[in-house]
Amino acid sequence: MQDQDNTTDLATRGFFRDKNRAFWLLQTGGWTAYFGLRALSGLANRMEPSFLLPTAIITATGFSLTLLMAAAYRRIITMPPLRVLILSLIILCGASALFSVLEVWAHRAFYQPGWTPHGIEYLGAILLEFSVLGAWTGFYYGINYYLQLAEQTARMVAVARQANTAQLEMLRYQLNPHFLFNTLNSISTLVLLRQTERANAMLSRLASFLRYSLVGEREGLATIAQEAEALKLYLDIERTRFEDRLRTRFDIEPRVMEARLPSLLLQPIVENAIKYAVTPSEDGADIVVDARQMGDRLVITIADTGPGMNGSSGNAAAAGIGEAVAPGTNVGIANIRERLVQAYGADHRFELANNEPQGLIVLIDIPYQTTNMGNDRTTAGEIDRSGDILGAPTAVAMPATANQDF
Structure with a gap:
């Protein structure tokens, strides 16, 4: 019971107490870190400072795309797991393709105007953006399912406590x-x-x-x-x-x-x-x-x-x-x-x-x-034995439910 209370405290009294605030902090912090890593990588490879502009555009694009992905994931997260997986992969692939096209465009428009990209450049960009958005998706679902588990744990603890109280009340009632x-x-x-x-x-x-x-x-x-x-x-x-x-x-x-x-x-x-x-x-x-x-x-x-x-x-x-x-x-x-x-x-x-x-x-x-x-x-x-209720019970499995979004 103490372990369950600790899990609940982490989710409800700590960083995730205000879920909306936590989302924006993680979203902003994550994409700021992404921009910093891309900038440091470019400087380490002796790229011209002008590459920072397309990097900023790419970061803003990723920030905006993941907001749209979050809105889509919020709609499908309550569906059965297989459907969530399939729809998430479709959304992820589409977002990665769009992200890579915009990245290539920003690079050509603001850093290398005369550069003509070929298929391999698009493929490399798609793989890179797929990895980035895939990691973002994993964190999104991981945090949401963690919060759902914490809420269910809290509910189970509350039910157990309520039952103990109700039993005493029921005894006094009788x-x-x-x-x-x-x-x-x-x-x-x-x-x-x-x-x-x-x-x-x-x-x-x-x-x-x-x-x-x-x-x-x-x-x-x-x-x-x-x-x-x-x-x-x-x-x-x-x-x-x-x-x-x-x-x-x-x-x-x-x-x-x-x-x-x-x-x-x-x-x-x-x-x-x-x-x-x-x-x-x-x-x-x-x-x-x-x-x-x-x-x-x-x-x-x-x-x-x-x-x-x-x-x-x-x-x-x-x-x-x-x-x-x-x-x-x-x-x-x-x-x-x-x-x-x-x-x-x-x-x-x-x-x-x-x-x-x-x-x-x-x-x-x-x-x-x-x-x-x-x-x-x-x-x-x-x-x-009373004759009022007939037949034997049949066990039926309860479907899993999870509907708390982050």
């Missing part, structure tokens, strides 16, 4: 007096009614749910299977209170069971649905959790048949998703948004809307990501 009072009161009632099997089952679910909150994935990501299992434990506890008024359905594609998302992310949304959709209604409400793969995206929706965003109660639900949590915790809409930003940057969607024909629907759209999880404590098989 231990809030309202939740524990209702749960323990239901268990006590079952014991008094001599329904010991139901009481024992409810107590076991409570223990399992709190255990998941305490010892969940430390790296901050959990599988859909784990999150669904946690939701089922929670809903089974609440179903003891609401009975037939709480109706739930999980529509989860089997192939996304191993897809990963920030752990402990969906619970506050379901809690919100119970508070605003199930509790106020004599008939209760339906809650549907849907997860599926759409291209390279994982799309999750949680919908209910409550009042939605119409009316005062609906407005409260929309404005404060997760506000059923205990005061002082950050679990809720702000926390969900923050964790999504920490994990995915701008590459996510988190939206609330009215459901049709009624209710509220919450949408989460994130990159599809899977990882080998040989030591996970919760599996698809464990969730299958």
